Amino acid sequence: MVKTKDYCRINEVIEEEMTSNIPVDEEIMDLADFFKVFGDPTRLKILSLLEHRELCVHDLAAIMDMQQTAISHQLKSLRQARLVRYRREGKMALYSLSDSHIKEIFSTGLEHIKE
Amino acid sequence: MVKTKDYCRINEVIEEEMTSNIPVDEEIMDLADFFKVFGDPTRLKILSLLEHRELCVHDLAAIMDMQQTAISHQLKSLRQARLVRYRREGKMALYSLSDSHIKEIFSTGLEHIKE
DNA sequence: TGAACATATGAGCAGATAAACATATAATAC
DNA sequence: GTATTATATGTTTATCTGCTCATATGTTCA
Incomplete structure (x- = not known):
């Protein structure tokens, strides 16, 4: 598990990415390409x-x-x-x-x- | 009134821009700046x-x-x-x-x- | 077929942009 | 005050992007 410092909430975020519907990085790229057109x-x-x-x-x-x-x-x-x-x-x-x-x-x- | 050729609908568009809620050019610029961020x-x-x-x-x-x-x-x-x-x-x-x-x-x- | 019109595409260039690097500012602790 | 940590900002550079120009493709009509 990655842990850099006490105030870093990276583990919390990783946890959440796996259980919720946060867009993963590939979706982020596709979304950015989509909005770029606008x-x-x-x-x-x-x-x-x-x-x-x-x-x-x-x-x-x-x-x-x-x-x-x-x-x-x-x-x-x-x-x-x-x-x-x-x-x-x-x-x-x-x-x-x-x-x-x-x-x-x-x-x-x-x-x-x-x- | 501007009219270039028969198939050009520029007058129709000008008419519509004045009577409807099409974004005007300044709004278009602002919108583009907004979406650019995304x-x-x-x-x-x-x-x-x-x-x-x-x-x-x-x-x-x-x-x-x-x-x-x-x-x-x-x-x-x-x-x-x-x-x-x-x-x-x-x-x-x-x-x-x-x-x-x-x-x-x-x-x-x-x-x-x-x- | 070839001429005329409508649209699409490729190349080149100028301006925009995002990251890296260096540095400045802000807040806390000592 | 100084040191340390957290964040912000200015500058440079490599890449991207949107326009122009030249040219190609596609469609109609004579």
């Missing part, structure tokens, strides 16, 4: 726009006044995080949200920053 | 440890097997984001969570990655 204004803006309607890449770029390639790169991140999906309609790719938790996460975050 | 495994681990008890800096460093200065730096970020607070007890600084939304955000994130 930690960029461009991606957040895309998500907030898609909350209300599906939009094509060109529209997103026009609305946000950014280059199409920049938007496409961020959409790739969002796809990989399984936060958006798209369907083809002719030449266009129409993106929409693919995760039901996004609105919840948004509103919880907004509650925090408005306090 | 986007690092070290900070997430600290938050998850503090969910169950208050801990001093030394304990956090010992449990996480990291240097004290690294922990202190991250605690500063967490303080600035108003996610943790601390009280002095002698030489020690005992940190605890200062925001009620943290558990909610955690569990929502976990729901997503476990799907």
Whole structure:
């Protein structure tokens, strides 16, 4: 058993990790990767726009006044995080949200920053 | 009014932004800064440890097997984001969570990655 | 088939960031 | 006061990240 000093509660924590539902380190990594996606204004803006309607890449770029390639790169991140999906309609790719938790996460975050 | 091409829904979006509760750009920036704090495994681990008890800096460093200065730096970020607070007890600084939304955000994130 | 449009991808660069290291501040005991 | 312990902060460095530019892929239509 590891014990460094009297005031260190490492054993208490180890005990608790085994018996409770504290996220283990691998889950922590996955969680961090997930939240990292929300930690960029461009991606957040895309998500907030898609909350209300599906939009094509060109529209997103026009609305946000950014280059199409920049938007496409961020959409790739969002796809990989399984936060958006798209369907083809002719030449266009129409993106929409693919995760039901996004609105919840948004509103919880907004509650925090408005306090 | 701005209008680039037929398929661009920028006017529709502008209309909606004025009448609904879409976060405006400043809120988007604040939200991104908020979620950025959750986007690092070290900070997430600290938050998850503090969910169950208050801990001093030394304990956090010992449990996480990291240097004290690294922990202190991250605690500063967490303080600035108003996610943790601390009280002095002698030489020690005992940190605890200062925001009620943290558990909610955690569990929502976990729901997503476990799907 | 080729031209035009819509989107995706790869490379490079500039700015951001997290840890390490050195050092400073704070609190207690002597 | 000094020594010791606990924590905080400033600086440097290596890594990561988001944008731009160039280019490739995909789709439609003539």
